[in-house]
Amino acid sequence: MKLYKNGLVLQNQQFIRSDMLIDGGIIKEIAPEINQDCLIEDLKGKKVIPALIDIHTHGANGFDFNIASLDEMRSILDFYIARGVGSVLPTVMTDTQEIMIGQLEKIKLLASEYPQIKGIHLEGPFLSKEYKGAMPEWLLQEASFEKFQEYQKASGGLIRIITVSPEVKGAVEFIKEVTKTGVVVSLGHSGADYEQTMACIEAGAKSFTHTLNAMRHLTQHAPNIAGAAYLSDNYCEVICDGRHIHPDVVRFLLKVKGLNRIIGITDSMMAAGLGDGEYKLGVNKVTVIDGDARMTDTGTRAGSTLTIDSCLQNFIKFTGLPLEKAITVLTENPARLLGIFDKTGSLEVGKLAEFLIID
16 A cells, blocks of 8 residues: 655646555556555656557557557567556557467456556558558458457457458458457548548547548548548547648647547657667568658558657647647546556546556
């Protein structure tokens, strides 16, 4: 048991001077004054915020979840934790069946050591070739619930999000089946029209993957998938590095969607936390220049070098929101999407003691 005294604890988007009692990794009490015979830390007015949640990240610190060994994955997780991550979905992208199965099995083992792993994000292989981004085109395929079940079995049931393109054959039925299992379907890597996209939302899709990146944009004549992202109540992932989306477009998305429907992500690759140089993202060779990761052969953007703390700082800078509101996109919103807001994503009695102390 440990008592944190004299902190500014974030509650309901306000910093309130409070004490916070932790018992067995759970928040037991938050009150103006708590007296308890236990280990005490005086925070002297420092702020207490929920630990951050990243639902879309391919790696960092020199390692990639598609090719990393178990030890290398540990290095990725340790890096995340040092940057303020309390919950994370390691993201496995389209690769050969053998590699995807093998990496999912490794993450399953890793999750037994790291409670920060709240699931896995499977990005592919049921994606559009036209909007493949950094996905290997020859490995993209039609939607298959049977194949998804193979991936889910390998992960030990850890897949919590899967990205699918609305226009791939069988997408609507696939989404209906996957949604029944409790897995979140996110729409992305897509040139789908508005009607195709809305049919997938009606089938159960709940979010959009790296909104506006690898995605057909809205025009005055056709809303397309981007228009469906704007008009629906679905969550929108946003890469807040200032490169993938212009800062003012981030502000536009906030105005259109509202604070409670934006989820900040890093979509980071192995160069996050490191300098410029030659790297990989899955099967792709990637060159990083001035922090900008692009496929060496085509120049297509290949993930980001963003870290979760910088993601939050950028969102604050781009939108002008104060920390106590901006942090929602990296805490409460992803927790609600994943269905784990009863356990994490805010500082409340009974929830996991996943928090950060900052000046």
